[in-house]
Amino acid sequence: xxxxxxxxxxxxxxxxxxxxxxxxxxxxxxxxxxxxxxxxxxxxxxxxxxxxxxxxxxxxxxxxxxxxxxxxxxxxxxxxxxxxxxxxxxxxxxxxxxxxxxxxxxxxxxxxxxxxxxxxxxxxxxxxxxxxxxxxxxxxxxxxxxxxxxxxxxxxxxxxxxxxxxxxxxxxxxxxxxxxxxxxxxxxxxxxxxxxxxxxxxxxxxxxxxxxxxxxxxxxxxxxxxxxxxxxxxxxxxxxxxxxxxxxxxxxxxxxxxxxxxxxxxxxxxxxxxxxxxxxxxxxxxxxxxxxx
Amino acid sequence: xxxxxxxxxxxxxxxxxxxxxxxxxxxxxxxxxxxxxxxxxxxxxxxxxxxxxxxxxxxxxxxxxxxxxxxxxxxxxxxxxxxxxxxxxxxxxxxxxxxxxxxxxxxxxxxxxxxxxxxxxxxxxxxxxxxxxxxxxxxxxxxxxxxxxxxxxxxxxxxxxxxxxxxxxxxxxxxxxxxxxxxxxxxxxxxxxxxxxxxxxxxxxxxxxxxxxxxxxxxxxxxxxxxxxxxxxxxxxxxxxxxxxxxxxxxxxxxxxxxxxxxxxxxxxxxxxxxxxxxxxxxxxxxxxxxxxxxxxxxxxxxxxxxxxxxxxxxxxxxxx
Numbered sequence: 077x078x079x080x081x082x083x084x085x086x087x088x089x090x091x092x093x094x095x096x097x098x099x100x101x102x103x104x105x106x107x108x109x110x111x112x113x114x115x116x117x118x119x120x121x122x123x124x125x126x127x128x129x130x131x132x133x134x135x136x137x138x139x140x141x142x143x144x145x146x147x148x149x150x151x152x153x154x155x156x157x158x159x160x161x162x163x164x165x166x167x168x169x170x171x172x173x174x175x176x177x178x179x180x181x182x183x184x185x186x187x188x189x190x191x192x193x194x195x196x197x198x199x200x201x202x203x204x205x206x207x208x209x210x211x212x213x214x215x216x217x218x219x220x221x222x223x224x225x226x227x228x229x230x231x232x233x234x235x236x237x238x239x240x241x242x243x244x245x246x247x248x249x250x251x252x253x254x255x256x257x258x259x260x261x262x263x264x265x266x267x268x269x270x271x272x273x274x275x276x277x278x279x280x281x282x283x284x285x286x287x288x289x290x291x292x293x294x295x296x297x298x299x300x301x302x303x304x305x306x307x308x309x310x311x312x313x314x315x316x317x318x319x320x321x322x323x324x325x326x327x328x329x330x331x332x333x334x335x336x337x338x339x340x341x342x343x344x345x346x347x348x349x350x351x352x353x354x355x356x357x358x359x360x361x362x363x364x365x366x367x368x369x
Numbered sequence: 370x371x372x373x374x375x376x377x378x379x380x381x382x383x384x385x386x387x388x389x390x391x392x393x394x395x396x397x398x399x400x401x402x403x404x405x406x407x408x409x410x411x412x413x414x415x416x417x418x419x420x421x422x423x424x425x426x427x428x429x430x431x432x433x434x435x436x437x438x439x440x441x442x443x444x445x446x447x448x449x450x451x452x453x454x455x456x457x458x459x460x461x462x463x464x465x466x467x468x469x470x471x472x473x474x475x476x477x478x479x480x481x482x483x484x485x486x487x488x489x490x491x492x493x494x495x496x497x498x499x500x501x502x503x504x505x506x507x508x509x510x511x512x513x514x515x516x517x518x519x520x521x522x523x524x525x526x527x528x529x530x531x532x533x534x535x536x537x538x539x540x541x542x543x544x545x546x547x548x549x550x551x552x553x554x555x556x557x558x559x560x561x562x563x564x565x566x567x568x569x570x571x572x573x574x575x576x577x578x579x580x581x582x583x584x585x586x587x588x589x590x591x592x593x594x595x596x597x598x599x600x601x602x603x604x605x606x607x608x609x610x611x612x613x614x615x616x617x618x619x620x621x622x623x624x625x626x627x628x629x630x631x632x633x634x635x636x637x638x639x640x641x642x643x644x645x646x647x648x649x650x651x652x653x654x655x656x657x658x659x660x661x662x663x664x665x666x667x668x669x670x671x672x673x674x675x676x677x678x679x680x681x682x683x684x685x686x687x688x689x690x
Contacts (some may be wrong), residue, residue, distance in 0.1 A: 207390040210673075212665040214629045215400070215646045219658065222650040223402035299515055303632055306517050307647060321517060325636070330521055331529055341518035348513035356509070 101361035108357025111350035118347055122166040129160035132315065138331045150335035152320070153327040162339050164315040169347070172231055172301045172316075177294035179236035182242025185279075185286055186277030191244070193274055201248065208241035218299060221309040229312050235297050236298060244287050247282055254281040284362055288355045295351035302344060317344050379395040380677070391666035396440060399655050400433055413500070427453075431501035444663065454649075459660035463642065468663065469539050470641035473633070474626045476557060477564035478619065482496030485569050486608075486615070489576030493611075494603055496581060504573050516629075520563040520636035527559060534558050537638035560637045564630070568622060575618055582609040612683055620676030627668050 102108050121128060135154025143150040191201030217234050222358035224230045254260065255278065263273045297359070304310055305318025306325070319341040324336035415423070424430045428439060443450065450461035458610045492504040528536035535541070535556050543554045583589065584607050630681075631643025642661055647656040 137403050148376055207387060210666070210669045211394060212662065212669070213625070213631075214631060215662065215665065216394070218631065218647055219395070219398060219650055220402065223398070227404065271406065295513070299390075302515055305515070306632065307635060321521070325517075325521070330525065334525060337518065337521050337525075341515060341521075344515050344518070345510070345513055348515075349510055352509050352513055353373070 077147055097283060098358075098361045099348060102357055105357045105361065107353050108252035108361070109324035111357065112347055114350040115354065118166055118343075118350075119170060121163055122170045125167045126164050127164045129157065131164060132156040132160040132207060140336075141155060142333070143335050147212035149339040150333065152182070152323065152333075152336050153329040158320065158335060158339055161315050161320050162343050163315065164316040165320060168228070168311065168314050168316040169298050169301060170317075170345070172228070172235065173294040175232045176235035176239065176297045176301075177290055179232065180243055180293050180297075181286065181290055183213040183236070184289070185247055185282075188244040189251055189274055189282070191279055192248055192255050195272065196205075197254075201244065205241045205244050205248070208238075209245065213238045214300070214303060217304060217308060218309060221304050222251075226304075226309050226311055228314070231301055231311065234304075235300050239293055239297065239300075246289050249284045250285045251278060254278060256319045268290060284358075291351045291355040291358075295348040296355060298344060300346055317341075376472065380674070381463045384674065387670050387673075388663065388666045391662055391669075392441070394438075396437055397658055397660040399658060404488070410569065411475050427451075430548055432458070432660050440473050442635065449660040449663065451599060452654055454652045454654040455659070459656045462657050463645070463660050463664055466640055466642045466645045466689070469639060470630055470634075470643065472553075473557065473564070473639065473641060474495055474623070474630055477621065479627065481565050481568050481572055482615075482619065484565070486576060486612075488569075489573045489580060489615075490603060490608065492573065492577045493580035493629065494599075501577070504577065507571035510572040511566055511568075512574075515569050516567050516632045517636050520560065520633055523563055524636065540644050545561055556637075556639075560630075560633045560639055563633055563636070568626075570621075572615060572618060575616050576611060578632050580607055583607040583611045586610075600607035609683055613680065616675070616676055616683065618678075620672050623672035627665060 106335050136151060139153050139155045140145055140153055141151040146158065148158050149162060151190060152158055187201055193196040217238055220234045236306055263277045302318035305316045308322055310316050310319050320340040321337055329336045385477050401570065420432065427437060452459055452462050455462060459687040495501055516667055525537050527533045530638065539556050540553050589602055592606050631639055631647055633642040634641045642664065646658065646661045
């Protein structure tokens with residue numbers, strides 16, 4: 077065994093203990109753990125939707141029934157079970173959130189890291205990100221979704237395309253402060269390739285920011301997707317929380333039946349609040365100063 | 370002096386760049402996405418000759434680059450074109466709607482700041498107290514609310530159940546004089562409160578954390594050691610510094626608010642720009658869409674300039690830099 081390998085080992089050991097310390101601090105935060113529980117529950121509901129409720133379709137004779145034992149969340153203007161709609165809506169909302177935030181994070185992180193590492197690229201990246209952030213995002217999303225035709229793929233692409241600049245902004249500011257640290261110069265002096273330095277030294281240093289950014293981008297994506305669906309620009313072939321609200325508004329059911337709008341709204345609120353609380357708890361757990369008290 | 374000139378020139382250049390970028394992105398999206406602007410003016414059932422004549426009239430038969438050049442040239446002269454759907458100048462269509470959006474967003478923003486700053490100060494001066502916990506929880510929930518949901522529930526309870534406030538539109542027909550202003554104000558309450566509830570959280574949380582940091586700084590410790598009353602330390606010394614990030618937030622939010630009001634305007638059938646954009650999209654009214662996006666870009670630029678001015682008032686260092 078050479079000394080370099082021993083040195084590398086000790087570094088990895090340190091990282092393991094840092095991750096463990098973060099985790100053990102996170103576990104002691106009740107709000108964080110409850111949020112994780114809610115999020116896991118929603119994901120399980122989304123995955124097991126076919127086992128929980130039959131896909132709401134067609135017409136029923138029990139129109140606009142208030143919540144009862146037979147219909148936990150009541151029925152809508154066409155007699156469909158709202159509980160089933162919310163369950164199946166969880167599926168689409170979570171799929172859109174996951175896919176679009178994955179795409180936005182991938183683009184955003186690559187652009188941010190390349191910008192921070194290559195100063196010549198950075199002036200362009202900085203300007204482009206600033207310009208993109210000043211665009212009116214929701215109206216542009218409406219425009220693209222309406223012209224390209226509403227579908228799952230359109231929604232994911234539209235949301236990802238307008239979300240990456242925010243990811244880049246956050247990751248870039250962290251990456252810019254990391255590339256100035258002496259250990260980055262040391263890594264360059266070892267003669268390693270740029271790809272190796274970015275992958276092994278720069279990315280791990282910005283990883284925590286990326287984690288928080290994943291959670292926040294995903295929860296914002298849920299709201300954007302719901303906003304588009306509420307305007308009738310969602311995927312008309314599958315249920316989403318936004319579509320339940322859209323149909324309640326279009327049919328006028330919301331004026332008499334509060335349950336048509338309350339339950340999808342609550343589902344959305346639970347998802348977004350738990351995601352936000354997880355990111356806050358994670359930030360607190362990672363910060364040793366916050367851990368002490 | 371030259372420094373001031375250079376600074377102003379740079380700011381103006383940046384403002385123009387922002388507007389140009391928004392205009393170009395909108396132009397390219399409109400022309401490159403599947404929706405065909407020719408379909409909006411010309412019906413496919415027309416004779417080919419009549420169709421070509423109509424397209425020529427709108428300049429839609431020319432290559433993309435020529436159309437783009439012409440559009441920019443007209444835009445520089447202040448001409449936004451003619452609406453496809455209504456055959457009137459775009460500026461006329463937009464000016465019907467702009468006052469309502471400005472009224473809604475500025476009222477919402479002013480009220481948010483007016484409520485948010487005292488709340489943030491109260492939370493920061495008694496950290497970990499009841500009010501602090503409450504604002505923190507409320508802030509997180511507020512930021513996570515879906516705007517239409519808030520609107521729907523306000524409308525349901527205050528409008529439909531209690532009959533306290535009108536449920537939609539911006540004014541009732543047939544009301545004139547002083548009663549008209551009262552009527553407009555009544556119609557404004559629900560959309561305004563829904564926007565406020567959603568935004569308030571980020572202001573309170575931002576101000577709270579920056580103010581707590583500022584109160585821990587040496588100059589605040591010194592001010593207290595001199596025997597200055599706590600109220601004065603908070604409001605005169607700490608708050609002035611702590612307001613800088615909040616000012617940035619106002620600048621960021623204003624552009625977002627004007628465009629993002631489309632959801633609120635939909636719930637309350639409020640005749641603003643956001644709703645106008647949605648209607649123009651469904652009618653493929655490209656000139657109105659482009660005009661609306663120019664307007665939004667200009668709003669963002671103006672908001673940023675106002676933010677810079679406020680920065681100068683709050684922070685003397687910015688004035689000399």
